[in-house]
Amino acid sequence: MKRGNRRLLSFLLSLCVCVSLLCLVPLRAEAAGPVVVDRVLCSLNYPPVAMMDLSFVNISSSSTNCTINSAFWTDGAGSQVSGAFGTGNYTLNVTYTANNGCVFSPTAAGYINNKPDGVTVSVSADGSTATLRKTYEAEIWAPTAIKQPGSETVSLGGWTSFAVSATYAESHEWFFESPDGAQRVAAADASAVWQGVTVSGADSDRLVIHYVPLELDGWRVFCRHWSVKHLSYTDSSRATITLTNIPTPAPTPEFTPIPMTAPSPTPEITEEPAEEPVEVPAETPAAQEPAAVEEPAETPAPAAPERTYTNSYDGQAHWRVYDDGESGSREEHLFVWHETRAATADHDGEETGVCSVCGYAVTRPLAYEGSASRSSLGIGETLGIEGLSDLQLLLLGGAAVCLLLLILSAALSPSGSRRRRRRRR
Numbered sequence: 001m002k003r004g005n006r007r008l009l010s011f012l013l014s015l016c017v018c019v020s021l022l023c024l025v026p027l028r029a030e031a032a033g034p035v036v037v038d039r040v041l042c043s044l045n046y047p048p049v050a051m052m053d054l055s056f057v058n059i060s061s062s063s064t065n066c067t068i069n070s071a072f073w074t075d076g077a078g079s080q081v082s083g084a085f086g087t088g089n090y091t092l093n094v095t096y097t098a099n100n101g102c103v104f105s106p107t108a109a110g111y112i113n114n115k116p117d118g119v120t121v122s123v124s125a126d127g128s129t130a131t132l133r134k135t136y137e138a139e140i141w142a143p144t145a146i147k148q149p150g151s152e153t154v155s156l157g158g159w160t161s162f163a164v165s166a167t168y169a170e171s172h173e174w175f176f177e178s179p180d181g182a183q184r185v186a187a188a189d190a191s192a193v194w195q196g197v198t199v200s201g202a203d204s205d206r207l208v209i210h211y212v213p214l215e216l217d218g219w220r221v222f223c224r225h226w227s228v229k230h231l232s233y234t235d236s237s238r239a240t241i242t243l244t245n246i247p248t249p250a251p252t253p254e255f256t257p258i259p260m261t262a263p264s265p266t267p268e269i270t271e272e273p274a275e276e277p278v279e280v281p282a283e284t285p286a287a288q289e290p291a292a293v294e295e296p297a298e299t300p301a302p303a304a305p306e307r308t309y310t311n312s313y314d315g316q317a318h319w320r321v322y323d324d325g326e327s328g329s330r331e332e333h334l335f336v337w338h339e340t341r342a343a344t345a346d347h348d349g350e351e352t353g354v355c356s357v358c359g360y361a362v363t364r365p366l367a368y369e370g371s372a373s374r375s376s377l378g379i380g381e382t383l384g385i386e387g388l389s390d391l392q393l394l395l396l397g398g399a400a401v402c403l404l405l406l407i408l409s410a411a412l413s414p415s416g417s418r419r420r421r422r423r424r425r
Contacts, residue, residue: 013406037065038105040096040121040132042112045338045352048073048090048138050228051168054081056354058340059094065102069095069129085138087228094132103127110134114342142232143169143225146334146357149239156245159210162221164236166205167356169225174199174207177238179218187221217243311358318358333360343368 041063046056059071071094073081081090092112098104103126110119110132123130149162164172174187185193187202190209198210207221220238227233312321313333320328335353340363343349349366 012402015402035065035100035102036105037063037098037102037130038108039063040066040104040108040110040130041114042094042110042132043339043341044092044112045340048085048136049168050085050087050138050140051170053084056359058352059092060340061094061096062341063096065100066096066098066104066130069097071095087138087140089135089137091133091135096130096132098128098130104130113339140228140231141168143167143227143234144334144356145225145234145236148237149221149223151240151242153242153244154212156214156243156247157211159208160212160241161201161206161208162223162239163206164223164225166225166234166236168227169234170228171226171230172203172205173224173226174202175222175224176216177220177222179220212241212243214243214246216241217246313355313358313360315360315362318355318360331357333358335362339366341366 041061043058043060043062045058046052048057054073057073059068061068071092073085074091074093075081075086076089096104104123106123106127108121108123108130109116110121112119112132112134119132119134121130121132143166145164145166147163147165149164152160152162154160162174166172176185176187176190177183187199187207190197190199190202194213194215196211197213197216200208200210205223207223209216218240220240222238223236225234225236310321312319312327317330317332319330322328333353333355334357336356337351337353339349340352341350343366348368350363351366352361352363354361
């Protein structure tokens with residue numbers, strides 16, 4: 001190889017080594033100033049729902065270079081909300097703090113569940129904090145029946161009760177329905193329809209009926225759960241009333257007619273000494289029907305005290321534990337699922353399910369179903385290499401290509417071939 005070619009190759013080899021070393025030096029953004037955060041991301045699993053407790057609402061952040069400092073809700077008057085949502089407007093307030101020397105851009109944009117609609121962001125003067133806000137109108141959901149009433153068997157003139165439960169129900173209304181469904185009577189009007197009946201709890205979640213009459217045998221009972229402002233309702237299942245100890249009616253007595261006696265012929269009058277008159281006993285009248293004896297009315301049993309309980313649960317079911325130590329039957333959880341973290345092209349999302357009865361919560365991954373691909377990611381993220389910028393990776397790749405070309409040119413040069421032949425000799 002000529003001396004000029006060797007110098008050129010040495011120069012190129014030195015240049016490749018220098019570029020490679022340069023690529024290994026991390027590029028610091030601080031050289032041009034602090035990193036500016038121009039997007040604030042927030043994830044919300046539930047919007048405000050009337051009668052929903054705030055503990056069911058989860059607020060999280062997927063932003064980089066910042067963390068959530070505080071998050072709370074305010075009502076239309078600007079007061080912080082605690083307990084449960086009502087009706088009207090509620091504003092979400094989430095304050096972020098910049099980390100690692102970063103600052104928020106004065107024009108930073110805010111996103112809730114990857115949507116910017118109605119989201120505003122205010123940044124502090126020094127750029128260290130940013131507050132995201134969005135106002136919602138509380139949604140009103142139709143009630144969901146949780147516990148259904150069960151059919152009851154009761155003695156004539158006795159008492160019975162029915163209980164229900166439902167989520168997002170502001171009020172309850174009980175009804176009686178005839179066996180054929182053609183007639184319906186509000187429980188509040190039962191005393192006016194059936195004499196002697198007393199009803200309590202006609203507008204609550206537990207209905208108690210005293211002095212159940214014969215007319216209610218076979219009738220059904222159900223509860224109507226009303227939402228906030230009576231905008232919608234959900235009916236419970238029907239429960240049947242079956243009466244026992246129904247007295248058998250006494251048979252009607254049959255009267256047998258008494259046959260009439262034919263008159264005797266008139267005897268001839270003869271002159272005979274008068275005889276003493278003979279007393280003829282009067283005819284015994286037919287036996288009269290004995291009077292019916294009224295049976296004493298059955299005294300209703302006193303109402304049983306309502307049992308109190310607490311809800312217990314595990315990963316598969318929930319059940320009631322009463323104060324006397326007895327446990328109710330196990331029932332499967334009724335999960336209501338909501339997205340807590342949106343899925344993107346580079347990572348799965350997450351959704352949370354909360355049991356509407358006992359509050360047990362679980363999470364599960366949420367697959368990305370969009371059309372975006374990893375082509376929108378950086379070169380390092382696409383190749384699975386983190387920590388290097390795109391410019392560094394390009395320089396490193398160029399240096400590797402130059403080095404490979406140098407090795408190939410040296411191997412294929414004529415002088416290199418002559419040297420190998422000499423060594424073989």
